[in-house]
Amino acid sequence: MTTIGFIGSGRIGGALAQLAVSAGHDIVLSNSRGPDSLRETAARLGSRARAATTTEAAAAGDLVVVTIPVRAYRQVPAEALRG
DSSP states (O other), rough: OOOEEOOOSSHHHHHHHHHHHTOOOOOEEEEETOOOGHHHHHHHHOOEEOOHHHHHHHHOSSSSEEEOOOGGGGSOOHHHHHO
């Protein structure tokens, strides 16, 4: 199954993550506050979800979804997304 990395796990990223888990995908959640701030969310989503840093989410995902405010685009780990 596909692993989807999420950079940004607010309302939009969280909703998409829920849909992805419901569809049977593994997900890796991240945000600017770090993985500790997402542990409860990952636990609520179940065994297919885990929290990570943005760089880890970018590297782990077969597909990566970026849902952040436009003003924060420079914080996206571009190097980890290459390839």
